[in-house]
Amino acid sequence: MTTTTLKLRSVAEHANGVSLTQVAPLATWKYSQWKVIAPRTNSLMYVQAISFQVTRVTTADTTYEVLLEIGFGKVGNPTLKAQVPYSFRSDTAVGIYLGKTVFFPEPFEVPAGIDVCVRYANSTASADTINGIKLIVQNDTRPVMPNETVNFNNYLHVSAPEGSVTEKTR
Amino acid sequence: MSTTTDRYLSYPAAAAGISRASSGGAAWTFSAYTEVVPASTITSTFYIAGLTWCWHTPLAAVDTTYQWIIEIATGAAASETLIIQVPNSVRMDTAVGYTPSNMVIFPEPKEVAANTRISVRVAYSLATTSNTLTGIKILYKMT
Numbered sequence: 646m647t648t649t650t651l652k653l654r655s656v657a658e659h660a661n662g663v664s665l666t667q668v669a670p671l672a673t674w675k676y677s678q679w680k681v682i683a684p685r686t687n688s689l690m691y692v693q694a695i696s697f698q699v700t701r702v703t704t705a706d707t708t709y710e711v712l713l714e715i716g717f718g719k720v721g722n723p724t725l726k727a728q729v730p731y732s733f734r735s736d737t738a739v740g741i742y743l744g745k746t747v748f749f750p751e752p753f754e755v756p757a758g759i760d761v762c763v764r765y766a767n768s769t770a771s772a773d774t775i776n777g778i779k780l781i782v783q784n785d786t787r788p789v790m791p792n793e794t795v796n797f798n799n800y801l802h803v804s805a806p807e808g809s810v811t812e813k814t815r
Numbered sequence: 816m817s818t819t820t821d822r823y824l825s826y827p828a829a830a831a832g833i834s835r836a837s838s839g840g841a842a843w844t845f846s847a848y849t850e851v852v853p854a855s856t857i858t859s860t861f862y863i864a865g866l867t868w869c870w871h872t873p874l875a876a877v878d879t880t881y882q883w884i885i886e887i888a889t890g891a892a893a894s895e896t897l898i899i900q901v902p903n904s905v906r907m908d909t910a911v912g913y914t915p916s917n918m919v920i921f922p923e924p925k926e927v928a929a930n931t932r933i934s935v936r937v938a939y940s941l942a943t944t945s946n947t948l949t950g951i952k953i954l955y956k957m958t
Contacts, residue, residue, distance in 0.1 A: 730918075731918065735912070736911065739912060750923060
């Protein structure tokens with residue numbers, strides 16, 4: 646954070662984070678679909694961390710592993726930018742599944758005007774859900790949040806957790 | 816990470832992490848090394864940015880502190896050179912509950928030459944029992 650104008654912000658902020666679920670046919674280490682987490686950023690920003698919560702109640706005494714991925718670009722074909730490995734074990738289903746926030750040692754840059762997407766894979770063939778996925782970013786202006794409509798260089802951008810649409814307005 | 820071309824990646828990625836059993840001998844005796852990244856796999860300079868793993872099996876005895884050290888090394892088998900030590904510990908009152916994973920992010924990623932083999936070994940504070948860490952993966956940065 647080189648200047649005092651940059652702020653650490655949550656994307657999404659006062660709203661639910663993105664949820665990801667595997668879809669049939671299920672398989673181990675099969676990826677979910679990509680979802681937009683930071684649609685069409687309206688200025689350059691830096692991703693500093695990702696926060697998430699795994700809802701899986703695991704088989705006792707079995708290591709459960711997850712791989713979260715962050716990509717740049719449209720949900721149909723983003724470019725991989727970061728992978729976050731995660732795992733846990735349980736002896737019983739009793740207990741509290743805490744959220745996890747992973748900070749990168751150095752933030753990575755997101756150019757203005759592109760979508761940031763996330764997806765995940767896990768070590769079991771099950772339709773698990775990861776909830777509350779949010780980014781912590783450095784930015785000096787408020788980033789576009791999921792489900793917002795903004796104008797950007799004469800383009801109207803309508804975002805949603807499932808994807809986004811952009812059309813030229815003039 | 817000043818450019819938009821750098822990436823953070825996991826190894827292994829969409830595959831099970833590495834398992835490493837402690838020696839089961841005397842306290843703080845190191846295990847053998849287990850390979851995490853084979854030689855000639857990451858073919859350009861990379862930077863180890865973090866380590867993740869899942870706590871050991873079998874479960875820890877209650878009210879007992881288990882202290883571990885995980886060592887990350889470079890080089891061929893039997894010629895490993897230590898580059899990173901990760902200390903940690905766990906203690907529990909009951910076996911009920913779940914065991915959160917560990918993700919240790921290094922303040923400055925450690926540079927590693929292209930094609931280098933990476934391996935890990937472990938030692939822990941208790942004797943007599945062999946315990947296994949699972950899900951061991953590295954987070955690394957590269958262009």
